[in-house]
Amino acid sequence: MSSPTPPRADSRLPRWTPEDLARAKRDLVERPDHVRDVVVVGAGITGAGVARDAAMRGLDTLLIDASDLAYGTSSRSSRLIHGGVRYLEQGEIGLVFEALRERTRLYTLAPHLVRRATFVFPSFAEDRLQPWKLSLGLSLYDLLGLYQSPRHRRLSPRRARELEPLLRGDGLRGAVAYEDAITDDARLTLATIQSARASGADVLTYEPVDSLARADGIHVVTLRDGTLIKSRAVVLATGPWTGSRLLGSAGDELLTLSKGVHLVVPASSVPVAAPVVIQVPGQRRILFAIPWGARTYLGTTDSAYEGDPGAAGVTEGDEEEVLALVRRVLPGATQTSQVLSAWSGVRPLVAGKRRGNTVELARTHRIVENDDGVLAIVGGKLTTYRAMAEDVVDRVVSVLARRGMETVTPARRCTTHQHPLIPTDEAPHPDADSEVGRALARRHGATAQVMLRAIDDAPALAEKLVDDLPYRWVEVQHAVDYEGVRHLDDLLRRRIPLALTDAQLGGGVMRRVATMLADARGGSQRDIDEEVERYCALTETETRRRPRP
Template sequence: MLVVGGGTTGAGVAVDAAARGLRVALIEAADFGAGASSRSSRLAHGGLRYLEQGAIRLVRESSRERAWLLAHAAHLVRPLPFLFPLWQGDRVGPGRLRTGLWLYDRLATRPWPRHRWLRPTAIAGAEPALRPVGLRGAGLYWDAQVDDARLTYELVRAARAFGAVVLSYASLDGLTGETGRWTAAVRDVPTGAVQEVGARVVLNATGAWVDRVRRLRDPDAPSRLRPTRGLHLVFPADRVGLRTAVAFLHPVDGRVLFALPWDGLTYVGTTDVDHPDDPAAAAVTEEERDYLLAALNALVPRAHLAVRDAWAAWSGVRPLLARSDTRHPSAIPREHDVWADPSGLLSIAGGKLTTYRRMAADAVDVAARQLARLGRAVGASPTANLPLPGHPPAGWDALCRAVEAAAQALGLGPAAGEHLARRYGTGAFGLLQRVAARPDLAAPLVAGRPDLGVEAEHALLEEDVLTLDDLFARRLHLLVETADGAVAAAAAWAPRLAALWGGTPATARAAYQVAVARTRPLRPSFNTD
């Protein structure tokens, strides 16, 4: 089985198929998770807003998968309390929201904190930065937060552990044949060398690129996608002033937005705009930026936030399924679909980050039916009982205490230990062993941030890093979690990267400057020189 696409869905498909005993190869044209899988809202959530669309089945499935993630990737996924305030004039009233939260609680599939309703006086104590005028009350409920890029890479590791061949920077340049006898032309992006790969089944899991890949086999294949773009803005948390995650309604169009905490930052999103162009060209637009900025200033008016206060932004393209109607993108259902073109090429699109495992199982089920017609029996998905690499078998609290103790024994603070445990799970002990051998790697990469030099060393040696963008955008998140994109740290590590993969430090730095500029094109005070 050949899987095309190394985002969360494609990597999840590779895990599922390999765990069922299939011979699997996965190819990704860029870095793992370089598309929407590293540009999400970083939520593992049931999807409260989808209840308005009557998508009960989707919310139930998402809630079930949220519970699965918490139980099988406890280092990457953590429960997160949300405040959902309402003001006079909002399109949703307290009664409707409380009913929705009650139903949301009922759809949770594990012991889960129930929502509470807070009066304005209680809200003032919990979140004093919120606009007090016209405040009617707020629901306090729970969802979960996830490191999307790290989740994707842990799936890559899991697929390899089950025997899959998983390659980044391997582009599908041509596809011929049909079910049972496919031939794929795969190009090694760094060298340009092309190799033919044979497969009995091909699964296209390229997200917003799904239609483009389909047309490699059938140039006249009709479009199945309606791609939409989503923007997030990143601010220092102390400039915003929020203490917890907040879901809120945009004051102009009533769309649900989020202001979310992350390691001393607050990021706000997201927009939902049609994007018919190249997904790789998704850029930050002035209109979307101002849309989010206006909403955030209405939420926390005393902050007086301006464009210059935003450290960075990211924009990703969702592979939504096209519908016959022309409804607003936000109203398009987030269900997924797996289908076969006349040639037998399988594709999967739609869905949500939270439901990647269910999507992967459904995709491999369809592939299994194709293989059954070719005489190859395939069993059921085993992933319901398979924890992800790094998952702490004794639970998050026990792991965190152990890693903190090991970090303190090396002279690192407890915050460093918790950071390593959260990102690497049980793998944190391996990084601490590197620090014991080389104490210089205990230094932070950027002052004031928790990321350590040992993480860059580990990523360069062990985690398929070929560019500084791979390192600082996805293995770490410093590209969008620092005011300047961590350009000094990137410059310091450029010689090490060049020594491993060829090229020159100057070339690596120049390519990284492009990535930095892409996340800050509308910040007038920023200069990439």
């Protein structure tokens, strides 16, 4: 049992190369009798938060994912850190309060990853929610947010169109403007895991957990290749994959899955000045048109889903549905042929009594414990991940105490709300205020200083990957050195979202990036070819489009 030590969060970002990933597995195999305090299965945002919290409380923590970190729902969301305006209508006051509190915390913990934005929510004659009702709801939203953000404003039709000229004029009754935040879901997950590593957690990727057992009070986690890991506690954070296979009967019918699709178009096709909220006629749901630099993304849908959550693709019907809903409010908006890319995610919703309509299911989380004492955390939101983690790690600590393995001491209390996700004490580089420095800081916060130093040694790294997007070669090099990358899609889909934003879906650079990765891993020409083929196949499954060299 590890002793209750204060978090040893590093002041510098630890390196995390392909070799470090391989070494973590070798260490595990070489120490079969090592007993962890907690093994967390699933490195989406939920598992990332749990691993960070556990490690910061001084618990000996191992985080394992069957694929890359954020491979599942956590890289396929609407990318909002929000209270969830629409949950007010469902009476989810507690969820909205918690989400708004977490939004405020994340502004401080991860400022470059959680950016404030003013959302414009219009109302047309045919819409269910008229301006007075929107304004009433947003007054409650302001109150639940404890007035930590600017209060919402009610806008006349004229003022609404001044703010967002693309809005349809005909039938526009008015709008409200309010604050929420936009994030990069995959990078928020990555930053949380980097913080967990800096606090002592070990991380394994591409290692599916096949089974769980318990003997003499100790859990035995078996990986697909037969490797055994011992632990005092196990937390499943497997999102939409959670079910009876690892949880037994406690996992039966625990979740209802719902698919949501987003489309990416050139900003010139839907040049919204601010995020626009769009009501769906006849339904209690909304979708968004969100500016994303040289692109705009549109979504999402909400339909019941069955099958492998990793294979939920985008259909032609999904694309037509989203575009039709957007065009009603933003006429003249895009044609299907202008869709550059798309993504599709599966929500792991806690099953309710009202089967069939996933729109009405609550987004709250639940902790389940099976007869063997395995804990699972399901449901919830990207926004509330830190609070969800606190909840489950409190439970881990009390489970360990119940089994006489742990005493709750002040050092075991949650401190995740007190520490920034990314170390902030990197010395400023003289070029911090240059165009490149500012562009990198926008995406990487204080870590941009590390990248600027890499550019000093190799100036060509400052060049862009593709002309019309902000991503630079230094970010590729940095991902290989610090971001736990194993495969090409880790890099071009989740560390840098080229598969979602580039007109060629990363096809123009994929071979060069695969070569950099092979150099770091000690791979051959054959590895490069395999990585490129794997990337093209995965991108086609997800986006319905194949990268073009």
